[in-house]
Amino acid sequence: MVTGWFTGEGDGFRLLGTRCPSCATVFFPREDVHCRNPHCSGGSLEEVPLSRTGRIWSYTDSRYRPPSPYVSNPELPWEPYALIAVELVAERIVVLGQAAPGVTVADLTVGMEVEVVPGVLHEDAATTWTTWHWRPTGVRA
Amino acid sequence: MTRDVAVLGAGMHPWGKWGRSFVEYGTAAARAALADAGVDWREVGSVVGADTVRGGYPGYVAGATFAKALGWQGARAASVYAACASGAQAIAAARAQILAGLADVVLVVGADAAPKGFFRPAGGERPDDPDWLRFRVLGATNPAYFGLYARRRMAVHGDTPEDFALVKVKNAAMGALNPYARYRKRVTAEEVTASAVVADPLRLLDICATSDGGAALVLSSVDFAHRHGVARPVRIRAVSTVTPRFPNTVLDLPDIATDSAVAVEPADATFRASIARAAYEEAGLGPEDLSLAEVYDLSTALELQWYEDLGLCGEGEGAKLLRAGVTAPGGRIPVNTSGGLASFGEAVPAQAIAQVCELTWQLRGAAGDRQIAGARVGMSANQGLFGHGSAVIAVR
Numbered sequence: 001m002v003t004g005w006f007t008g009e010g011d012g013f014r015l016l017g018t019r020c021p022s023c024a025t026v027f028f029p030r031e032d033v034h035c036r037n038p039h040c041s042g043g044s045l046e047e048v049p050l051s052r053t054g055r056i057w058s059y060t061d062s063r064y065r066p067p068s069p070y071v072s073n074p075e076l077p078w079e080p081y082a083l084i085a086v087e088l089v090a091e092r093i094v095v096l097g098q099a100a101p102g103v104t105v106a107d108l109t110v111g112m113e114v115e116v117v118p119g120v121l122h123e124d125a126a127t128t129w130t131t132w133h134w135r136p137t138g139v140r141a
Numbered sequence: 142m143t144r145d146v147a148v149l150g151a152g153m154h155p156w157g158k159w160g161r162s163f164v165e166y167g168t169a170a171a172r173a174a175l176a177d178a179g180v181d182w183r184e185v186g187s188v189v190g191a192d193t194v195r196g197g198y199p200g201y202v203a204g205a206t207f208a209k210a211l212g213w214q215g216a217r218a219a220s221v222y223a224a225c226a227s228g229a230q231a232i233a234a235a236r237a238q239i240l241a242g243l244a245d246v247v248l249v250v251g252a253d254a255a256p257k258g259f260f261r262p263a264g265g266e267r268p269d270d271p272d273w274l275r276f277r278v279l280g281a282t283n284p285a286y287f288g289l290y291a292r293r294r295m296a297v298h299g300d301t302p303e304d305f306a307l308v309k310v311k312n313a314a315m316g317a318l319n320p321y322a323r324y325r326k327r328v329t330a331e332e333v334t335a336s337a338v339v340a341d342p343l344r345l346l347d348i349c350a351t352s353d354g355g356a357a358l359v360l361s362s363v364d365f366a367h368r369h370g371v372a373r374p375v376r377i378r379a380v381s382t383v384t385p386r387f388p389n390t391v392l393d394l395p396d397i398a399t400d401s402a403v404a405v406e407p408a409d410a411t412f413r414a415s416i417a418r419a420a421y422e423e424a425g426l427g428p429e430d431l432s433l434a435e436v437y438d439l440s441t442a443l444e445l446q447w448y449e450d451l452g453l454c455g456e457g458e459g460a461k462l463l464r465a466g467v468t469a470p471g472g473r474i475p476v477n478t479s480g481g482l483a484s485f486g487e488a489v490p491a492q493a494i495a496q497v498c499e500l501t502w503q504l505r506g507a508a509g510d511r512q513i514a515g516a517r518v519g520m521s522a523n524q525g526l527f528g529h530g531s532a533v534i535a536v537r
Contacts (some may be wrong), residue, residue: 025388
């Protein structure tokens with residue numbers, strides 16, 4: 001579904017973006033066609049892992065079940081999850097992601113450090129769809 | 142030669158959940174605008190429709206769909222899609238035709254029959270669509286983005302949920318006076334803060350609903366208006382349809398990430414502020430000239446952001462402006478005199494047109510119980526998904 005957006009396991013887990021070799025702009029989700037900096041003549045974009053940690057730009061949560069194409073089991077009661085927008089200092093980019101399970105808005109503040117960790121978006125009998133989660137640094141699942 | 146175009150007529154279909162086709166809403170609004178203009182449909186040289194993405198082909202070809210419903214009479218037709226900015230782009234297209242001499246009178250129509258609950262992307266497995274991706278990968282609804290903006294304002298500017306609630310109180314009071322509004326009931330701050338949380342820190346009454354609705358304008362050259370016996374028409378002086386400048390560093394709907402600012406320093410103004418700035422520059426006017434403004438209050442917190450983006454106050458001072466009553470009726474610059482999206486809800490292709498309907502009625506002195514005394518200059522501001530700017534400045 002989102003091939004090439006992340007890689008690795010455990011402490012080696014990283015979001016993957018692409019970088020323009022000419023102007024150094026980083027793209028996430030990955031831009032594979034052409035650099036989108038209008039001042040840049042571009043070149044072949046190269047894959048690059050993003051910083052593991054960043055600072056919270058803002059956060060919120062979803063108290064109601066999102067519509068499709070989000071996948072959730074309508075048989076189960078809805079469990080709200082938090083969404084965190086994270087500023088990566090080196091890349092000067094803000095990346096949105098779900099918070100790790102168990103992390104609620106009450107646990108978060110703007111400016112707090114978080115790290116990227118692997119997570120499960122959903123799973124059925126045949127497939128587990130993995131994703132990235134943001135988790136306050138130092139908190140173990 | 143003047144670059145103004147005249148607003149000869151404005152019309153709406155009341156907003157709500159009516160369960161009818163968008164064609165019916167748009168046609169009703171169009172007939173109301175034509176009647177208001179005193180223009181026969183057969184005199185209209187061009188129809189510009191703001192598209193709805195629902196309803197199959199007829200929605201995507203809104204201009205011709207409305208022309209057919211009104212009765213084929215050979216007019217030019219155009220259809221535009223720019224998400225929430227569709228209406229402003231329809232107005233821009235109509236204005237360009239008039240100023241280019243391609244048509245004397247143009248009908249602009251936008252209407253929608255919205256689904257209940259959250260907006261969602263079109264169906265299918267479409268990972269190349271950023272709107273589909275944010276739902277599929279993150280479950281990030283529109284209110285989730287509004288929640289992010291609201292929380293950011295609380296952290297950076299010290300806004301409170303009580304400030305946000307006051308926006309709803311103000312807009313609901315105006316909407317109660319507007320016969321076209323869906324919600325016509327005053328609301329208290331206590332009711333807002335007691336409503337269910339949708340996307341922390343925002344509650345149900347902080348967030349606008351989805352609605353059915355339609356709005357239409359009859360635009361013409363100023364010469365036509367004079368020949369038609371309208372000596373002092375409301376005039377559109379500027380239409381801003383700008384895109385962002387790279388790097389766009391505010392997380393915008395429907396994106397999962399911002400542009401990186403590694404290579405290029407961000408512009409000194411955000412995208413939303415640049416929408417207003419382009420309109421001011423085109424009109425040769427500034428925020429100090431405004432009598433009123435209609436802004437896109439998808440959420441209460443977002444209205445405060447627009448105060449700053451329109452230059453009504455400095456950055457971070459939106460809540461202070463609201464608390465001082467500056468943006469309320471009787472204040473220096475009343476905002477959302479129509480009741481705003483808080484009272485109307487979203488009917489996407491119609492809303493930027495509906496904003497200009499309100500400006501027109503206010504500038505004519507025909508806004509009834511919600512009239513702002515002596516209104517001379519009005520501005521609307523809006524932003525469409527995928528980087529569509531939208532602002533209109535109208536004068537009398």
